Amino acid sequence: MTTGRDDDALTWDGDDDPTLDVGASAGTEPAPDAATRPSAPELPPGYTAVGKGSETVGAADTPDAASVDEEAPVRGDAVAESRSLGNGALVALGVLGGVYALYAIGWVIGGLRLQGRAQYLVLDVMYQGSLWLAVLAPVLWFATTFLLTRRSRAWVRFAWLAVGVVLLLPWPFVMIGAIGQ
Numbered sequence: 001m002t003t004g005r006d007d008d009a010l011t012w013d014g015d016d017d018p019t020l021d022v023g024a025s026a027g028t029e030p031a032p033d034a035a036t037r038p039s040a041p042e043l044p045p046g047y048t049a050v051g052k053g054s055e056t057v058g059a060a061d062t063p064d065a066a067s068v069d070e071e072a073p074v075r076g077d078a079v080a081e082s083r084s085l086g087n088g089a090l091v092a093l094g095v096l097g098g099v100y101a102l103y104a105i106g107w108v109i110g111g112l113r114l115q116g117r118a119q120y121l122v123l124d125v126m127y128q129g130s131l132w133l134a135v136l137a138p139v140l141w142f143a144t145t146f147l148l149t150r151r152s153r154a155w156v157r158f159a160w161l162a163v164g165v166v167l168l169l170p171w172p173f174v175m176i177g178a179i180g181q
Helices: 065-071 076-082 087-114 124-148 154-167 171-176
Strands: none
Touching: 087 124, 087 154, 087 171, 124 154
16 A cells, blocks of 8 residues: 555556655654744734634734623624625525515505595695605614614514514505506
8 A cells, every 4th residue: 555645536647756745744844843833823803713723823912711701882883794695594684685676666665556546635746755654664764773773682673674664565556466456
């Protein structure tokens, strides 16, 4: 049985070239002592090492347990921003954002179709103002919910978005439709 470079999964012509071997072979390398051993790499503040060999990587300023608890209220924004959404939550936010965009389009279409029938109820200026408020309502609900629930749990955000889906249903589009009856 052979050892060394012959056990590699791939070999290429010229692999046996002695100029390619930069270091000594594994069998002849002396064990490094504490004086010659390189220092462990340090990460910038706020980064955490993960994966194989992460226990040997140190942080630039490793705070002790007492200072972490004292700094948590002060660094609330950084802690909240470091908590990211999972893939499923991002997909759900995209789908709900699409639903709200379709609701805004539904309010435009339904409101414009209803405009001729609502002339006798309110003045034209009042109708136009309320139409555009209704069109902006789904977009404003989504943006407001997204911004006000940044520091809340994900289920709170999705609960408020679900309430908006029920409340902001474009009834003129549902009742009259795009073509009318």
